[in-house]
Amino acid sequence: MTQDTPKAEGIVLFVDIDNTLYSKDKGVDALMGERINNYFQTKLGLDKEHATELHHRYYKEYGIALDGLLRHHNIDIDEYNRLVDDSLPLDKILKRDEPLRQMFQRLDRTKVSKLWLFTNAYKTHGERVAKLVGVDDLIDGLTYCDYYHTPLHCKPKPEAFEKAMKQAGVTDKSKCWFVDDSALNIKASKKFGWAENAYLHYPGAPEIPAGTPGVVEISHIEDLPKVWPDLFLPEPVKNTNGTINGTTNGTTNGTTNGIINGTNGGINGDGTNGSTNGGNPPS
Structure with missing residues (x-):
C-alpha cells in the first residue's frame, strides 16, 4: 500500500474496462x-x-x-x-452512459470503500474510456498494465491481482469483488482468492459452470444490482417534476466520490488517489 492510498476498510469493487464498462458490440x-x-x-x-x-x-x-x-x-x-x-x-465510438453512471452512484459506500478500475490496457487508454463513458469522477483508482515495467504484470497473472490490491489499499482478499468479461481472468481471480466474481458472459465466449462458488454470470454490467443487491442502494424515486430524491450535486446518497484528473481521490499515474495517468480487447 502506497503512502497516499488510504486503507480500504470495506469492499473494493474491481471492474475491468474494455468490453465491461461498454458493450462488446461497440467493436x-x-x-x-x-x-x-x-x-x-x-x-x-x-x-x-x-x-x-x-x-x-x-x-x-x-x-x-x-x-x-x-x-x-x-x-x-x-x-x-x-x-x-x-x-x-x-x-467516435463511446459516449456518456447515464445508466452506468447512475448504477455506480447507487453503490452503498458504507459497504463499498472503493470503486477501482483494473485493466490490461495502458493508463492513457483506461482514462480515455472512463472519461468518455462519463464515470471518471466516480472512480477511486486505476490499476493498469505498465508497458514500461518489465516483466509485465497483467491479468491473469497473480502478480496483477497482488498489484491491484496493493494500489487499492486492501489486504483482505475476502473484501475483493471483481467484474470482468474474460473467463480466464475470472478463474484466475477465484484461484487467487478474491471473494466474489461477476463474469460478464458474451454469447460464444467460454463457459464457467453454473453454480461455481463465488462466481455469478451477468449479460450486462448494469445487471450487477440484480446479482449483488447488498452492494447497492435502492433506485431513487423520481418526483413528478423529474428530479430524484436523495441526491446531492448529481450523486446518490449525497456522496461525492474520487475524481480522475482532479482532487478528492481519483487516479494517479501509479493507480492511486489523485489525477489519472491511464479487459480486455485482444491485447
Whole structure:
C-alpha cells in the first residue's frame, strides 16, 4: 500500500474496462485486434496469417500480446502505444452512459470503500474510456498494465491481482469483488482468492459452470444490482417534476466520490488517489 492510498476498510469493487464498462458490440476489441495485427505485420515483417497466429499465441501464453513482443522482439514501446492503443477512435465510438453512471452512484459506500478500475490496457487508454463513458469522477483508482515495467504484470497473472490490491489499499482478499468479461481472468481471480466474481458472459465466449462458488454470470454490467443487491442502494424515486430524491450535486446518497484528473481521490499515474495517468480487447 502506497503512502497516499488510504486503507480500504470495506469492499473494493474491481471492474475491468474494455468490453465491461461498454458493450462488446461497440467493436473496440476488433479495432484493437486489427491494429495489433498490423503492428505485427509492419514491424516484424509477417504476412497477415502469420501475424494473426503469433498475436494470438502471445495473448494465450502471456495474457497480453505486448508481453510476447517485449520478450522476443526489440520494439519501441512509445511507438507501439501510439500505433495501437492511442490510435483507437474512441471519441467516435463511446459516449456518456447515464445508466452506468447512475448504477455506480447507487453503490452503498458504507459497504463499498472503493470503486477501482483494473485493466490490461495502458493508463492513457483506461482514462480515455472512463472519461468518455462519463464515470471518471466516480472512480477511486486505476490499476493498469505498465508497458514500461518489465516483466509485465497483467491479468491473469497473480502478480496483477497482488498489484491491484496493493494500489487499492486492501489486504483482505475476502473484501475483493471483481467484474470482468474474460473467463480466464475470472478463474484466475477465484484461484487467487478474491471473494466474489461477476463474469460478464458474451454469447460464444467460454463457459464457467453454473453454480461455481463465488462466481455469478451477468449479460450486462448494469445487471450487477440484480446479482449483488447488498452492494447497492435502492433506485431513487423520481418526483413528478423529474428530479430524484436523495441526491446531492448529481450523486446518490449525497456522496461525492474520487475524481480522475482532479482532487478528492481519483487516479494517479501509479493507480492511486489523485489525477489519472491511464479487459480486455485482444491485447
